[in-house]
Amino acid sequence: xxxxxxxxxxxxxxxxxxxLGTMLMPAQQTIATLHQAIALGYRAFDAAPIYGNEHAVxxxxxxxxIPREELFVTTKLWNSSHRYDDALAAFxxxxxxxxxxxxDLYLIHWPVPTRGHYVEAWKALVRLxxxxxxxxxxxxxxxxxxxxxxxxxxxxxxxANQIEINPSHQQAALRAANFERGIVSQAWSPFGNxxxxxxxxxxxxxxRLGCTPGQAVLRWxxxxxxxxxxxxxxxxxxxxxxxxxxxxFDAADLAAMTALDRGASCFGLDPHTFEAPAxxxxxxx
Numbered sequence: 001x002x003x004x005x006x007x008x009x010x011x012x013x014x015x016x017x018x019x020l021g022t023m024l025m026p027a028q029q030t031i032a033t034l035h036q037a038i039a040l041g042y043r044a045f046d047a048a049p050i051y052g053n054e055h056a057v058x059x060x061x062x063x064x065x066i067p068r069e070e071l072f073v074t075t076k077l078w079n080s081s082h083r084y085d086d087a088l089a090a091f092x093x094x095x096x097x098x099x100x101x102x103x104d105l106y107l108i109h110w111p112v113p114t115r116g117h118y119v120e121a122w123k124a125l126v127r128l129x130x131x132x133x134x135x136x137x138x139x140x141x142x143x144x145x146x147x148x149x150x151x152x153x154x155x156x157x158x159x160a161n162q163i164e165i166n167p168s169h170q171q172a173a174l175r176a177a178n179f180e181r182g183i184v185s186q187a188w189s190p191f192g193n194x195x196x197x198x199x200x201x202x203x204x205x206x207x208r209l210g211c212t213p214g215q216a217v218l219r220w221x222x223x224x225x226x227x228x229x230x231x232x233x234x235x236x237x238x239x240x241x242x243x244x245x246x247x248x249f250d251a252a253d254l255a256a257m258t259a260l261d262r263g264a265s266c267f268g269l270d271p272h273t274f275e276a277p278a279x280x281x282x283x284x285x
Contacts, residue, residue: 003227011136011159012104017222017243018046021188021229027053034060034231040238044072044203046162046229048109049094049285058098076109076140077125079276080284082117087124091284095133102206106134107162111146112275129156138162140188140269144177146166151181160184162245164194165258165270166192166203166228167217175226187221190228193266195258205256211244220257 008015020042024250030053030064034045043066046238047057054075076100095103106125111118117183127138138160139147139240151157160283161178165171165187206216218241221228232238249257276283 001245003164003179005179006182006185007225008105008136008160008227009183010071010184014043014070015104016042016044016219017227018042018244019046019072019074019186019227019229020073020238021046021231022053022057022190023048023051025053025231027056029054029233031060031063034234035064037238038064038066038071038278041242042058042238044074046074047098048076049078049090050076050109050280050283051098055092055099058100060217061128064096072099072104074105074107075103076107077121078283078285079110079112079115079284082108082115082121084113084120084124087121088127091124091128091133092283102132102155103134105136105138105159107138107140108142108162110141110274111139111143111154111271113146113272114275117250118146118148119153122156123154126154126156136160138183138186140186140273141269143174143271147177147183148179157181160186160227162186162229164189164265164267164268165221165228166190166255167196167199167220168192168201168262169265170258170261170263173259175224178217179225185226185227187265188227190221190226190230191217197258199260201256202260205253209253212240215240215244217277222252223249223254 047054108121128134129137138158140162141236152249161183175185202213206213230241
């Protein structure tokens with residue numbers, strides 16, 4: 001029997017496959033951009049304390065001409081707050097910045113195994129879900145050994161694992177590990193660092209399909225059962241990304257995409273060792 005591909009709609013009915021990311025989106029532009037996105041049809045939005053715009057994301061959702069129950073917000077627990085009580089307190093601060101009673105999806109941003117407290121953090125997220133303050137919980141940048149530790153410790157499987165997935169870094173083994181555990185693979189940086197979009201092979205594939213290279217990449221994610229978190233701010237790019245659902249790839253198209261894999265992070269980030277960007281070692285939002 002073939003198992004169905006997990007989707008975030010399993011945990012959060014109505015959750016779309018495409019999420020608008022807000023990393024590096026200036027807070028002063030966030031409200032206007034999210035309102036534009038909502039008018040175009042976006043319904044899911046991804047934030048994090050380290051992005052510095054949770055307050056603006058919350059304001060955008062609260063003032064949108066769409067009922068709150070039709071909108072979805074994801075945010076994250078930063079690496080400095082993995083101890084149990086620290087994680088609960090960090091969520092209180094995040095909820096205060098968002099100005100929302102309930103967060104739809106709350107993720108542990110990185111496992112930080114060098115500190116060794118991510119199981120405590122997961123137990124705190126389980127409590128937040130049990131209390132109804134969070135509708136679904138998940139992780140980001142977790143490897144199979146990290147996933148198994150938190151599942152074994154609590155019996156609770158993450159709804160999603162948000163990881164770097166793009167044509168240059170396809171992470172087929174980690175995506176398979178997520179699938180085997182019933183976890184949705186969400187893709188951060190689905191276009192990579194931009195290099196993939198300039199690849200002549202991708203340009204040729206997109207031309208044959210009658211779409212842009214970016215749309216071809218998003219269609220590949222969606223057909224692969226991956227939920228992309230895509231960043232855009234201009235109305236043209238917002239609309240382009242939302243219109244990525246066109247005719248399915250055939251086997252040759254999929255093979256062409258697979259050939260683009262370089263097997264290494266576009267940003268040099270390793271979940272085994274990553275703790276914080278330079279200057280943010282003691283950041284405690």
